[in-house]
Amino acid sequence: MAVVVSWITVSIQEMLQISGLSVQSFLVFCLFFLLAYLLLKRRRNLPPYPEGRVPVLGHLLALRRATHLKLKAWRRQYGDVFTVRMGMNDVVVLNGYTAVKDALVNRSELFASRPSNYLLDVMVGFGKDIVGAHWGTGFRQRKMFATTVFRKLGMKVGRGSIEDKILEEANCLPNRVR
Structure with missing residues (x-):
């Protein structure tokens, strides 16, 4: 086995010397083709x-x-x-x-799931939010929590709603930004 490995390495070194490539450039060349193959191959x-x-x-x-x-x-x-x-x-x-x-x-x-978004995953953290989470029990729990919180915080109509306070704060916001 060792004889075969040494024969292969000697053969590769001889081919590289004939073509004028160094071992490093040959490895970079092989890595480039491997990455191109992995990125461009068709999925099954x-x-x-x-x-x-x-x-x-x-x-x-x-x-x-x-x-x-x-x-x-x-x-x-x-x-x-x-x-x-x-x-x-x-x-x-x-x-x-x-x-x-x-x-x-x-x-x-x-x-049911959304496609993955690399930038969103990096900014928020993979699967830690509602927007980029994949469909499943975690998504359903977050959605239920968010709707419950919004309902309790005034997203209901009529008496007990904080809509008037939200509108008042929204009207004051441009004056504070200036």
């Missing part, structure tokens, strides 16, 4: 892609003008469900009543 279990996908931009160049007409043409070609690459993200496009109903009614748990 997705509907078909339309042709003309650019590696980093995806289908954005094809969707520049008259987006609705291009999506309509792709619907005729690929059916009611297909995938469009928007930059580095895959977006599944649903067309037609049956496809949308199947996704939003019959499989609502799969489509």
